Amino acid sequence: MTHDRLRHLASLRAHGEWADAQLVSAANHVAGEAAAVLRELAHVRGAQEIWLSRIEGRPPTVPVWPAYSAVELERAGAIIDECMRRVFATLTPESLRQEIAYTNLQGLPCRTELGDILLHLLLHGHYHRGKANVALREAGESTVGVDYITWQREFGSPPLAI
Numbered sequence: 001m002t003h004d005r006l007r008h009l010a011s012l013r014a015h016g017e018w019a020d021a022q023l024v025s026a027a028n029h030v031a032g033e034a035a036a037v038l039r040e041l042a043h044v045r046g047a048q049e050i051w052l053s054r055i056e057g058r059p060p061t062v063p064v065w066p067a068y069s070a071v072e073l074e075r076a077g078a079i080i081d082e083c084m085r086r087v088f089a090t091l092t093p094e095s096l097r098q099e100i101a102y103t104n105l106q107g108l109p110c111r112t113e114l115g116d117i118l119l120h121l122l123l124h125g126h127y128h129r130g131k132a133n134v135a136l137r138e139a140g141e142s143t144v145g146v147d148y149i150t151w152q153r154e155f156g157s158p159p160l161a162i
Contacts, residue, residue: 005115006091012122012148013088017081018155019146020044020125023132024077026144028070036135042068044125048080051121054102055087055114064105 020041027037046064053060068076096115104110126148133143 003093005096006093009091009096009115009118009122010088011152013084013118014155015148015151016122016125016129017084018151019129020077020081022144022146023129023136024070024073026136026141027073027132030136030139030141034070034139037132037139038068038070038073039065040128040132040135042066042073042076044128045073045076045080047124047128048084048121049076050105051117052080052083052087055100055117 023037023041027034027041030037043065045068046062046066049062050060050064062076066076091114096113096118098114099111100114100117101109101111129146133146136143
């Protein structure tokens with residue numbers, strides 16, 4: 001069961017990386033105002049960096065709501081994706097149960113299992129990618145198909161160690 005959880009988390013991570021790239025590409029081609037699209041996608045990356053810093057026990061390098069241009073977002077995304085791949089490459093069934101101590105954004109001390117942090121982080125990105133698609137529609141552009149099933153049909157299940 002725990003190896004299934006690892007595989008599922010790895011699959012969600014790979015899907016999120018793909019979905020982010022699809023939406024950033026769409027934001028690059030927005031004829032109208034792309035600010036709302038970039039704001040949501042930058043927040044996905046800001047939140048990822050905050051959680052990665054907590055997991056790695058280091059200070060975050062960006063705020064939770066960074067302001068990025070499309071080019072800056074692509075650059076930050078590449079770095080964060082690489083960091084996420086490194087974290088996922090070290091996961092074991094035991095490490096998913098490891099409690100991570102951190103201070104939340106309200107300054108309160110917290111402890112959460114790594115597996116729950118990763119699941120939250122991955123699901124949180126899905127929510128804001130949906131908001132980015134709404135922003136694309138409101139800018140008069142076509143939305144981008146970034147559903148998990150779309151990715152699954154194209155790429156299938158990734159190997160366990162992603």
